[in-house]
Amino acid sequence: MTARPYDLVVVGGGSAGLTAAGLGAALGARVALLDRERLGGECLWTGCVPSKALIAAAGAAQQARELAALGLSGRLDPVDLGQVMDRVQAVIHTIAQGENAETLRARGIDVHFGDVRFTSPHILAVTGQELRGRAFLLCTGSSPAVPAIDGLAESGYLTNETIFGLRRLPEHLIVVGGGPIGVELAQAFRRLGSAVTIVSGERGLLPREDDEVRRAVADLFHREGIAVHRGRLAQVARTGDDAQVTCSITGSDAVLRGDTLLLAVGRRPNVAGLGLEQAGVQYDVRRGINVDTYLRTSTPHIFACGDVTGPYQFTHAAGFQAATAVRNALFPWAKGKSRLDPMPWTTFTDPEVARVGLTEAEARHTHGHVLVLRSSFAHNDRAQTEGRAEGFVKLIVTPWRGRILGAHIVGPQAGELLQEVTLAMRTGQNVRALSDTLHVYPTLSLAVQQAALGFYKQWPLARLAGAPLRALAHRARE
Numbered sequence: 001m002t003a004r005p006y007d008l009v010v011v012g013g014g015s016a017g018l019t020a021a022g023l024g025a026a027l028g029a030r031v032a033l034l035d036r037e038r039l040g041g042e043c044l045w046t047g048c049v050p051s052k053a054l055i056a057a058a059g060a061a062q063q064a065r066e067l068a069a070l071g072l073s074g075r076l077d078p079v080d081l082g083q084v085m086d087r088v089q090a091v092i093h094t095i096a097q098g099e100n101a102e103t104l105r106a107r108g109i110d111v112h113f114g115d116v117r118f119t120s121p122h123i124l125a126v127t128g129q130e131l132r133g134r135a136f137l138l139c140t141g142s143s144p145a146v147p148a149i150d151g152l153a154e155s156g157y158l159t160n161e162t163i164f165g166l167r168r169l170p171e172h173l174i175v176v177g178g179g180p181i182g183v184e185l186a187q188a189f190r191r192l193g194s195a196v197t198i199v200s201g202e203r204g205l206l207p208r209e210d211d212e213v214r215r216a217v218a219d220l221f222h223r224e225g226i227a228v229h230r231g232r233l234a235q236v237a238r239t240g241d242d243a244q245v246t247c248s249i250t251g252s253d254a255v256l257r258g259d260t261l262l263l264a265v266g267r268r269p270n271v272a273g274l275g276l277e278q279a280g281v282q283y284d285v286r287r288g289i290n291v292d293t294y295l296r297t298s299t300p301h302i303f304a305c306g307d308v309t310g311p312y313q314f315t316h317a318a319g320f321q322a323a324t325a326v327r328n329a330l331f332p333w334a335k336g337k338s339r340l341d342p343m344p345w346t347t348f349t350d351p352e353v354a355r356v357g358l359t360e361a362e363a364r365h366t367h368g369h370v371l372v373l374r375s376s377f378a379h380n381d382r383a384q385t386e387g388r389a390e391g392f393v394k395l396i397v398t399p400w401r402g403r404i405l406g407a408h409i410v411g412p413q414a415g416e417l418l419q420e421v422t423l424a425m426r427t428g429q430n431v432r433a434l435s436d437t438l439h440v441y442p443t444l445s446l447a448v449q450q451a452a453l454g455f456y457k458q459w460p461l462a463r464l465a466g467a468p469l470r471a472l473a474h475r476a477r478e
Contacts (some may be wrong), residue, residue, distance in 0.1 A: 006031060008326065009034065009137070011116050017039075018099055019323060034111075045092060052348060054188050057087065066387070112131070115273065138308060150236070156238060170260035172194065173197075174196075174197050174247055177199070178198055178199075182200075187221070187349050190226050197227040198226060199231065217353060229254055233247055234248045236248075236261065245260070245261050269283075279302060295338050320340065351391045354410075371396070371458045372395070375392065377412070382443055393409050394407065395431060396408075397430070407421040417447065
């Protein structure tokens with residue numbers, strides 16, 4: 001059988017694959033999009049979309065408990081997790097309607113489902129059919145990592161791929177992992193009514209975040225009744241008629257008991273079974289497919305992006321990379337480098353945790369003396385009116401020019417507020433661009449401006465000019 005020729009063959013129908021296929025077709029290329037069983041990827045089916053829908057339900061439950069603080073009365077009935085999960089699935093399927101195979105085929109994109117494997121550098125086999133490509137883009141994503149823990153397999157566990165199938169609310173959920181997935185789901189289930197314990201690493205919750213941010217989240221979880229144990233899971237056993245899970249922690253005498261165990265200890269790249277060796281594509285089972293700054297693999301006409309390559313495992317990073325990869329694959333004479341920095345991200349706890357750039361410790365290590373500018377949502381009128389005055393904005397800048405090195409926001413809509421800081425960093429604007437821009441009152445975004453205005457209080461030039469100005473003012477008063 002003669003292989004069908006394509007300008008671009010995209011493997012993986014998640015954020016990167018959908019972006020790449022759509023852009024390639026819009027540019028006039030003949031495009032094939034391949035996936036094992038369905039389009040949308042981990043983010044749609046088992047990641048971002050279902051978790052945020054669950055978080056919305058948990059937030060509503062928490063708000064019902066806090067109605068008295070708003071001058072209202074109300075009552076929260078026991079949560080029916082089955083009904084909550086029905087709504088989660090409904091949201092997934094609504095979004096999926098815009099990303100299905102029929103929609104893409106109507107746009108001129110050939111969509112194929114089945115196991116995909118290279119048979120040579122220019123040919124892929126899918127469900128017995130061979131597809132020939134001038135260029136390929138691999139964006140096969142990642143899957144939950146499962147550590148080697150004694151008794152884990154026999155005891156049973158959930159991951160983000162299976163937890164949204166629960167129909168009964170756990171009495172006591174043990175979450176292994178203190179990263180974004182772990183803390184988001186831990187808080188959601190706690191607010192829905194479960195007792196929750198987190199087993200984090202030695203650094204505690206959200207180890208990649210700024211120390212001040214991490215302390216704020218730890219304090220929040222303590223107040224909400226979420227127990228946190230530092231260490232690593234050493235052993236797991238399931239015993240008794242009530243299906244009790246017993247967990248031992250390395251380096252600790254603590255023994256945890258619950259009825260449901262959730263693993264959230266990171267991701268592994270999906271590289272197995274693709275026949276990468278036949279295509280000459282170099283990869284590592286832990287770090288993923290090796291790519292250069294143009295997103296080319298060791299086989300120059302084969303590109304890769306998204307979770308399967310890193311360094312950032314975010315949906316927005318994957319989609320952003322895909323546009324660069326398509327341009328480089330279809331127009332190699334006009335190729336451009338993949339530029340992801342500054343990379344913003346948000347952990348969707350309540351309040352949200354958002355970050356772009358360096359932490360304070362990283363900035364001091366790299367740049368020496370820096371200025372740290374802060375504002376509190378306790379002094380933001382909009383946050384006060386909504387009863388959501390917890391959190392802060394923290395900007396880290398260079399002392400003289402005010403170049404923004406990093407920003408950290410803990411507060412309501414932190415992910416939305418971070419965008420103007422990211423834009424300023426991306427376009428080379430300094431902190432004065434934030435302070436000198438009009439912000440609507442009353443809005444949460446004023447907290448960003450208020451933090452930026454702090455630059456003028458700490459600016460070395462203002463301090464140097466302050467002494468003679470104060471002297472002149474003193475003479476005027478005499």
